Amino acid sequence: MTATCARGQPLVDVFREAAGRMGSRSSAWWLVEAITGAARTDAVSDPARIVPPGECRRIAEAIARVGSGEPLQYVLGSWGFRRLDLICDRRALIPRPETETLVEVALRELSALGASAGEVPARGATVVADLGTGTGAVALSLSAESASLLAGLDVQVLATDLDSGALALARENLACLARGDPAAAARVALLEGSWYGAVPSLYEGSLSLIVSNPPYVSEMEWSELDPEVRNFEPLAALVAGPEGTEAIEEIVTGASRFLRTGGRLAVEIAPHQARTVAATAVAAGLVDVRIEKDLCGRDRVLVAGLAGVRRD
Template sequence: MAEREEIALGATLDTLLKAVRRQLAECRAEDADFEARLLVEHFTGTSRTDAISDPDRPVTRQAVGEIDAALARRRAGEPVYRILGFREFYGLTLKLSPQTLEPRPDTETLVDLALAEARRIVASRGRCRILDLGTGTGAIALALLSMVPEAEAVGVDISEEALATARTNADINGQRERFVALRSNWLTDVDGMFDLIVSNPPYIPTADLETLSREVREHDPRAALDGGADGLDFYRSIAAGAHRHLEGEGAVAVETGYNQKSAVEAIFAKEGYSTVRTARDLGGRDRAMLFMPVRSG
């Protein structure tokens, strides 16, 4: 209670930032300094430069109240980006909703891997049609569109709320004309052919869901996490069905769990794919794989 009173009386950027940082440290936020800056900058409409150059700037009572409410949510285990309602990903600002996975830096590894392939396809064919399975916020598809002007994408999701969020994100980031949101249970209702199929599928084994952090377990949608008994159900589905929608020189790129590389490679090999490239995330863990069908003759 004392900390909340101190924040309520903290009338400057400097005192507010210090008080927020202390409260976040007490609730064991992973990076209290970073989260404090995010919350203070968002609710006061200031920047890090403002905090350095004008630390005595007065803070409005409304901003203090909004930050106090945000801290209560954070203490209850809600991730900071869920509180803000958006997250930056690959240079884009993406809105979040309860039915979308929060895009994380690890997935940028998949974008990097797919981006090189999309550019290769454009160089060869002059365009690139992308299918993003389990699109959620639209993060992967929209990141690729932002980097490849010749590309267009279809984002597939079973959740109407997720698709609405992806459409909004396409609008926000100027990609609505090249992005189509399609409701489908993975490939079930997908028509047409694509040059590149991408996906960050659910890959957590069901039994491991309860071991995830509170922030993930309680706030990311379970359907975007649960990969079945061994975490590999959706890789099997993608590998079995992708060939029906893949152009002749097309490829499939997927994100994987750090310990799933060999298993995912075997699943795609069984369906007639060869591993073209793999990529590791910033922590040095196996994180993304690119496959192409084995061509006879």
């Protein structure tokens, strides 16, 4: 970082300098913590701790990348999502806080299915499809969290993506999950293809939950996004088409073919799309259509279901 860096530099100075250069104390801490392994409290409890020259150099390089507009998450190479630390790079969208709400809603829907004994399949697994999995954020979280929340339900997750690069990244994240929670990882299958085209036909009429955070930006909106997003995150993960609702419509209209009776659908949307996509769900014959809000109080998740109770 500075000239003294040749001999290493005290942690507290490294942090101060990083915050000054980045113009953000929280970003500076993410970066310093990720590279040095130091906790924020170490700057107070162990202010003389020396950051070795190699780490100082890596911090300086990382600050330069962030300064050139690259998202911090890609520079760090990993990012937290719910309980997971996911590998992040340009092959897939950076998982967003809004999508943590999508997972929350999906878990609630699964939980409600579990509580409603008449709607739980008498045999076999509760199969969930995460369409457009990217890093695997949604699929891996659902598998990892459903085990404790839904004891007794054998949840299997099909995680799909059209993009082979994104799927390769999801596979790396799945391998990380397997090291900490092998049972959760074993419940996830990765499949390549376009939306329902990736889901084997044997699952028609048998999915308990379809969940998706599809691209939902219009071509026009894309040109107004932050350069940090436009220049680094995959176009195919963001833009759906001229309207922005094209992918959501495909997922909503195809849902009744793959859901079992009583099955549920949860799709992330942009707040301004709420009315349109709710109408699409009603027109597609889905029931119990509603919109859930994110933590900022904005319309964020379309929820709907397939009518009927399975009789065995």
